[in-house]
Amino acid sequence: MVIENSVRYIVDLINKYVPEDVHKLLPESPLSQALLIGTATGLLAYLIFRKRYKLPPGPFALPIVGSPIFWSTKNIGIAFRELTKTYGPVFTVYLGPQRTVVLNDINSVNEALLKKGAHFSNRRQFYSIHRVLNNSEDIIFDNYGTAWKLRRKLASRAIRLFVTSNSFNQKIEEAVSKTLEAMLKEPREFDPKPYMFYVVLNIIAGMCFGKSYAYGDPEYLDLLNNLEANNAVQNDGLIFENIFSWFAGIYKTKRCRTQEDLMEKFLSHVGGYVEEHKANFQPGKITDFTDSLLQAQLDIAAEGKDDMSHLKPVHINLIIFDIFIAGNDTSRNTLIWTLMFIIGTDGVQNKIQTEVDKAIGKLRFPTTHDRNNLPYTDAVLHESMRLGPVAATGVPHSTSCDTTLGKYDIPKDTMIMINHYSLHTNPDNWSDVDKFKPERFLDDDGTMAPKPDNWLPFSAGRRVCAGESLAKPELHLILASLFHRLEFSPAPGTTINMTPDLSPVTMAPKPFKVVVKKRF
Structure with a gap:
């Protein structure tokens, strides 16, 4: 009634x-x-x-479709930097229906990642990798929480143990020696990119699995080809299903299927090595990263303090996947950028070689003990990371609750993007901003100066890159070793074009070829 x-x-x-x-x-x-x-x-x-939010300002966005900037062919890092001229360092754009706040200055980044890290430490989940990575339960893409903290802690501990062990220097020397030998066999000019992957691959494969590859090994070539294919997918722009995940239930685009297939191949590769380790694992005998995680799993079960669901066998595979694949890809791209800047900038190669010769002579390879005596080489690496972004806008964060940033409201589940490119190329913070000038990272006495606040290639806070403690010494010693033993020159009749290749999502050095000769 x-x-x-x-x-x-x-x-x-x-x-x-x-x-x-x-x-x-x-x-x-x-x-x-x-x-x-x-x-x-x-x-x-x-x-x-409904609750009203005072969002950061931003450009016009269409319903559902979002901000046109995401659908243009312009590089997103550069486009975001240009938007700061109109809307300031913090602004709102829409990736389809997804509200996105972009941070372009160090003050907003520090507030979000350091002062309010608990609010800004979740991840935006992307369809094309979410399912493949067991609902994003790896280190890179999982949301912040108890399970993530445990897995992150175990990975960081294993990396530290490797970097501080005697085998770290040994693995670098072995990997560089193989790379030098292979490059010196080249009869004419060649593309250095496969060699930069090769040297990093042998270091990280040694760390993760105790594995080493010969140059030309089919397994090495397969990994290289798959990484190149994955980069091609990323360079082609945003994957539609990552914006409109419901669409995948109706139809998956070719690019989405390709990304999923490549991720499955990487996981299968890692999983095969993990299974080999399980079959031969001896508790208490730790020889590499995988052994360390298997031992941690036993220790956690014995102690009974942590929920074993946080470290299932699949999680061991995913942790190693992150270190092995992401570590390889970012490090090799950093080396390519750095090689380009060194060869393309007058005097830099000679300064590196003079420094390394003075520090170690001619009879041995540099080690971690020599790093403090190689400040210029370290400064070259820092300057390369400033000007040559491997990930211009990083891995997007997401807010776990309603929060604030400065005078603005930031609702829960807002995607947060850190524009590292803008941080690294802001003329208010860097003199001669577009010039490759390693000296900017050195004190007057030639030693490394304190890290500038605006230099943030590894991000910061709770989601700071877990591989930073590996990447810095690894890349430093690779560069010192390569230029200690070899003289690099552009291919005859060519010069190095240091204008980057731009795609909607990524920046990369333009292809170039080199010739090398043995120094001694």
Whole structure:
């Protein structure tokens, strides 16, 4: 009776207040009319009484489609930097329906990642990798929480143990020696990119699995080809399903299927080595990264302090996947950038060689103990990371709750993008911003100066790159070793074009070829 009276009341309102021409368009059934008006009333109430947020300003965005900037062919890091001229260092754009706040200055980054890290440490989940990575339960893409903290702690501990062990220097020397030998066999100019992957691969494969590859090994070539294929997918722009995940339930685009297939191949590769280790694992005998994680799994089970669901066998595979694949890809790209800047900038190669010769002579390879005596080489690496972004906008964060940033409100589940490119190329913070000038990272006495606040290639806070403690000494010693033993020159009749290749998502050095000769 109550429902019937309510329906009659709504129908009476329709008959009394709705214009005749509009009334003809309404359904004839009283119940249908009531449902229609009820829905409209509920929507109106939502629009009136919903929580209002003072969002950062931003450019016009279309409903559902989002901000046109995401659909342009312009590089997103550069485009975001240009938007700061109109909207300031913090602004709002929309990736499809996804609200996205972009941070372009160190003050907003520090507030978000350091002062309010608990609010800004979740991850935006991307469809093309979410399912493949067991609902993003790896280190890079998992949300911040108890399980993530445990897995991150175990990975960081294993990396530190490797870097501080005697085998770290040994692995670098072995990997560089193989790379030098292979490059010196080249009869003419060659693309250095495969060699930069090769040297990093042998170091990280040694760390993860105790594995080493010969140059030309089919497994090495397969990994190289798959990484190049994955980069091609990324360079082609945003994957549609990562913006409209519901679309994948209807149809998956070729690019999405390709990305999933490549991720499956990488995981299969890692999983094969993990299974080999399990078959031969001896508790208490730790020889590499995989052994360290298998031992941690046993220790956690014995102690009974942590939930074993946080470290299942699949999680061991995913942790190693992150270190092995992401570590390889970022380090090799950093080396390519750095090689380009060194060969393309007058005097830099000679300064590196003079420094390394003085520090270690001619009879041995540099080690971690020599790093403090190689400040210029370290400064070259830092300057390369400033000007040559491997990931211009990093891995997007997401807010875990309603929060604030400066004078603005940031709602829960807002995607947060850190524009590292803008941090690294802001003329207010860097002199001669577009010039490759390693000296900017040195004190007057030639030693490494404190890290500038605006230099942030590894991000910061709770989601700072887990591989930073590996990448810095690894890349430093690789560069010192390569230029200690070899003289690099551009291919005859060519110069190095240091203008980057730009895609909508990534920046990369333009392809170039080199010739090398042995120094001694």
